[in-house]
Amino acid sequence: MDILEMSAVELGRKIKAREIGALEAAEAALAQIRALEPVLNCYVAVDEEGARRQAAEVQKKIDGGMQCGPLAGVPMAVKDNMCLEGMPATCSSKILENFVPPYTAEAVKKLVEGGAVVLGKTNMDEFAMGSTTETSAFGVTKNPWDPERVPGGSSGGSCAAVAANECFYALGSDTGGSIRQPSSFCGVAGIKPTYGTVSRYGLIAYGSSLDQIGPIARSVGDCAAVLEEIAFHDAKDSTSVRRRDCDFTSALVDDVKGMRIGIPQDYLGEGLDDEVRSAVLAAAKALEEKGAVVEEFGLSLVEYAIPAYYVIASAEASSNLSRFDGVKYGYRAKGYEGLHGMYKKSRSEGFGEEVKRRIMLGSFVLSSGYYDAYYLKALRTKALVKQAFDKAFAGYDVILGPAAPSTAPRLGELLSDPLKMYLGDIYTIAANLAGLPAMSVPCGRDSKGLPIGLQLIGDCFKEKNIIRAGYAYECTRNYEMPGLAKRQAAEPGRWEVR
Amino acid sequence: MGKQYETVIGLEVHVELATKTKIFCGCSTEFGGAPNTHACPVCTGMPGALPVLNRQVVEYALAVGLATNCAVNQYCKFDRKNYFYPDNPQNYQISQLYLPICHDGWIEIETAAGKKKVGIHEIHMEEDAGKLIHDEWEDCSLVDYNRSGVPLIEIVSEPDMRSAGEVIAYLEKLRLIIQYLGASDCRLQEGSMRADVNLSVREAGAKEFGTRTEMKNLNSFKAISRAIEGERIRQIERIEEGRKVIQETRRWDDNKEASYAMRSKEDAQDYRYFPDPDLMPVVISDEWIARVKARQPELRTEKLARYQSEYRLPQYDAEILTASKHLADIFEETVALCGRPKEVSNWLMTDAMRLLKEHGQEPEELGFAPQNLAKLVELVEQNVINRTVARGVFEAVFTENVDPLQYVEEKGLKVVSDEGQLRQVVEGILRENPQSVADYKAGKQKAMGFIVGQAMRAMKGKADPALVNALVKEMLLL
Numbered sequence: 001m002d003i004l005e006m007s008a009v010e011l012g013r014k015i016k017a018r019e020i021g022a023l024e025a026a027e028a029a030l031a032q033i034r035a036l037e038p039v040l041n042c043y044v045a046v047d048e049e050g051a052r053r054q055a056a057e058v059q060k061k062i063d064g065g066m067q068c069g070p071l072a073g074v075p076m077a078v079k080d081n082m083c084l085e086g087m088p089a090t091c092s093s094k095i096l097e098n099f100v101p102p103y104t105a106e107a108v109k110k111l112v113e114g115g116a117v118v119l120g121k122t123n124m125d126e127f128a129m130g131s132t133t134e135t136s137a138f139g140v141t142k143n144p145w146d147p148e149r150v151p152g153g154s155s156g157g158s159c160a161a162v163a164a165n166e167c168f169y170a171l172g173s174d175t176g177g178s179i180r181q182p183s184s185f186c187g188v189a190g191i192k193p194t195y196g197t198v199s200r201y202g203l204i205a206y207g208s209s210l211d212q213i214g215p216i217a218r219s220v221g222d223c224a225a226v227l228e229e230i231a232f233h234d235a236k237d238s239t240s241v242r243r244r245d246c247d248f249t250s251a252l253v254d255d256v257k258g259m260r261i262g263i264p265q266d267y268l269g270e271g272l273d274d275e276v277r278s279a280v281l282a283a284a285k286a287l288e289e290k291g292a293v294v295e296e297f298g299l300s301l302v303e304y305a306i307p308a309y310y311v312i313a314s315a316e317a318s319s320n321l322s323r324f325d326g327v328k329y330g331y332r333a334k335g336y337e338g339l340h341g342m343y344k345k346s347r348s349e350g351f352g353e354e355v356k357r358r359i360m361l362g363s364f365v366l367s368s369g370y371y372d373a374y375y376l377k378a379l380r381t382k383a384l385v386k387q388a389f390d391k392a393f394a395g396y397d398v399i400l401g402p403a404a405p406s407t408a409p410r411l412g413e414l415l416s417d418p419l420k421m422y423l424g425d426i427y428t429i430a431a432n433l434a435g436l437p438a439m440s441v442p443c444g445r446d447s448k449g450l451p452i453g454l455q456l457i458g459d460c461f462k463e464k465n466i467i468r469a470g471y472a473y474e475c476t477r478n479y480e481m482p483g484l485a486k487r488q489a490a491e492p493g494r495w496e497v498r
Numbered sequence: 499m500g501k502q503y504e505t506v507i508g509l510e511v512h513v514e515l516a517t518k519t520k521i522f523c524g525c526s527t528e529f530g531g532a533p534n535t536h537a538c539p540v541c542t543g544m545p546g547a548l549p550v551l552n553r554q555v556v557e558y559a560l561a562v563g564l565a566t567n568c569a570v571n572q573y574c575k576f577d578r579k580n581y582f583y584p585d586n587p588q589n590y591q592i593s594q595l596y597l598p599i600c601h602d603g604w605i606e607i608e609t610a611a612g613k614k615k616v617g618i619h620e621i622h623m624e625e626d627a628g629k630l631i632h633d634e635w636e637d638c639s640l641v642d643y644n645r646s647g648v649p650l651i652e653i654v655s656e657p658d659m660r661s662a663g664e665v666i667a668y669l670e671k672l673r674l675i676i677q678y679l680g681a682s683d684c685r686l687q688e689g690s691m692r693a694d695v696n697l698s699v700r701e702a703g704a705k706e707f708g709t710r711t712e713m714k715n716l717n718s719f720k721a722i723s724r725a726i727e728g729e730r731i732r733q734i735e736r737i738e739e740g741r742k743v744i745q746e747t748r749r750w751d752d753n754k755e756a757s758y759a760m761r762s763k764e765d766a767q768d769y770r771y772f773p774d775p776d777l778m779p780v781v782i783s784d785e786w787i788a789r790v791k792a793r794q795p796e797l798r799t800e801k802l803a804r805y806q807s808e809y810r811l812p813q814y815d816a817e818i819l820t821a822s823k824h825l826a827d828i829f830e831e832t833v834a835l836c837g838r839p840k841e842v843s844n845w846l847m848t849d850a851m852r853l854l855k856e857h858g859q860e861p862e863e864l865g866f867a868p869q870n871l872a873k874l875v876e877l878v879e880q881n882v883i884n885r886t887v888a889r890g891v892f893e894a895v896f897t898e899n900v901d902p903l904q905y906v907e908e909k910g911l912k913v914v915s916d917e918g919q920l921r922q923v924v925e926g927i928l929r930e931n932p933q934s935v936a937d938y939k940a941g942k943q944k945a946m947g948f949i950v951g952q953a954m955r956a957m958k959g960k961a962d963p964a965l966v967n968a969l970v971k972e973m974l975l976l
Contacts, residue, residue, distance in 0.1 A: 082546070083545065083546045089545065089546075091545075096545070099545065101539075101544065101545065101546065102539070102544075103539055103544075103546075103547075105546060200546075200548060201546065201547070201548050202546040202547075203546055204545040204546045205545075205546070205776075207775075208775035208776050209775035235550065236548060236550060237548050237550075238548065238549065238550050238551065238776060238777050238778050239775075239776065239778065315772060316772075316775055318580075318770075319578050319580050319590050319770070319772070322580060322582065322588065322589035322590060323543045323545070323587065323588045323589055324545075325582065325584075325589060327584045327587075327641070328542060328543065328544075328587060328641075329544070329545075339584070340582075343582055363770060366580070366770035366771075366772050367768050367770055368768045368770075371770075371771075371772070375772060
């Protein structure tokens, strides 16, 4: 089997057994990156030297018989809103173009300590605001299944890189679906853990009360293994939770007998693509055949989740992003007059359209006279959404539905219609509002050959339920890889689609 | 002015807490230090950095709240106050608006007019900002984030005060309480205590409040008194002229003894307050409150009573000693070593206070060790030195914290009680001053005092005064 097509866990095992060299694995991934980046643009920065150096260090440890993590030596990628000491962290924004953090995000640090080989930083929607990776200041990322289409977003670079075998796994972040929706569009697996499971220290905030880092990989097994590495209590993040149940790989059991699975009718209604609906229902059937108890039910308040989400996320973002002012780091405009001139010009030139739209929206809903009507009401809605899920989880172990209403749209299609783009988050944002763990698992392709994602939502701290269901479903099918993900190394720049 | 006016004053007092580290990170709060050396990703607002609350800040805020009879919000939260300014690295200040830690308290003040309660509206916790330095030479502005994130509490009073006298009494009482708790050193000059004055006037007997102004930049009690008087007159003049008082923030210039409008209510910023999602609500249990209460040190009122009963000091002494926590601490430690409370009190009340005044210092700045004052008291007690010499030794203790015994030995200041030596000196004085001897014999008692004085001077003050007295008396009668 080609190294590139191995799962992260399998590669880790072979590196540990010294059947494959860490450097060999890194070179394979770097060659794939060199070959495909001119087409896909998954990365905003690739650190070839750094990757080789880390690979050599890991190899030395393994050769010396030192204790290493299960993913030691496995090449991976990090979304560009996470800090990595000495490497630019841009959030795909011009305003942070020249920002090099002097510290590493805690989640990334855990992986690096465990021997991860970081290939580079992946492209994203600017400050994670968007669902297509088109709002990046550093160019659009293309979907490996069809470069005419978007990879989804905001973790589009991470998902596309995983799908195209440009890395073995990646970290993404999910505020309203930013791991699950692009995972669905790119045909890979991605988990947004329970809020508080992975430290946010070093993650450049978008909506602090909703943001969560999570793994993206080609299988549920790999996701569980990565999540196990990055989940820990961090005293530097006040919202970090002390958990004792982070042995996620123990849930990789092909057994769903008696598992109660609920499908919200609200997630199957108007606006959902027919082919997506059939694929999702077929996946539910497959789980039912394995012994799960599957039924439909009504999950109320779904239609209020989107407005509540956009009010809360934008409000927090308007405040979180105020530190980008050209004073301390990042972009400072030239030719301004006075302090306020500097603020205004730097921020006007440094931020993109979508970011400015959300900053204005967020500033508005927090302003005096509107706070109660918008922000407080959104917080109350958030509490009600959580209650609705609490009720649902009294009856079900897992909630099943689509991750997105459709498969990947063409480039530019959503960018021109922000409202349509916001509505695309309809199935994913409720999990963020309620702080729940949720994942997307590939469940076939539509007639255009584009991947479809199955979403599994669990109750708080019940990642193991969705991991078990996702794994059991995954066991019923083979992983599908886009044509261009086959090793392309022979002639850089030459590639084929399907 | 035909009409009578009443002045209505409320205060917003910021107090810098005495924690070792900042409110949301581990950086030192130490004053001074090269610019940006007490700074980290958190207090400089770097991307991805997150705040973690310093527990000691809550303890101090709670202690001050309990000592000022406040109710505690056992579920309190931090909010973000959004505004752009370079000394504020995140462009929002973490403060408390919706659920401050303490509310609805009071303290009792005493002025010439008698005792009175001043209400405390609320106490909230927040972070300080950095400092902007305008470099005229380079024509640029620089920022020092050493102060950024230093913990503050803001104590907001009710508009219960009616005169500058009451304001000063309130501030002094508040300062003593906080100093006694060890929550802050409360130095106005250094900015660890800052007061903003909200003031309005109304016709005597009116029920409604007048329009108020807020005055900032008041960094001494004197400046506060002057600013209150200046603003009171300014507002009354406007009203008498038929003009309205405008709700605005004014900056007091103490050199010019005048205030200037900074911004009016119309220019007031919308701070877009909202709960900080990076911090969890603070839940304060009954047990925690009980623990803080139990640790509450003796406050001034209790100390005042105890000094009179336990040490048998006059009320006057007790008041002076307890007016500064530091002075009271020195007193108690010294008495613990050498006893004689009245004697120790005398040194502190007279000589220490006089020297402080001469040096332009506050009692908080007393730097000598109680051990040295105790030794001095003992040297006097054992008649090793006499009182005159002792005052000089005290000065050395005060300024250089010397060891009195060593000092006395080195300088040869011990009392001379050698009768033979003293007899010789007195003989000489009598010989040189026959007129005084004659006066004495003629019945002028005063003449004896003169001779004793001359003898003491000849001994450079070191002679045992009792012995000199006895010798002079004896020899005059010869």
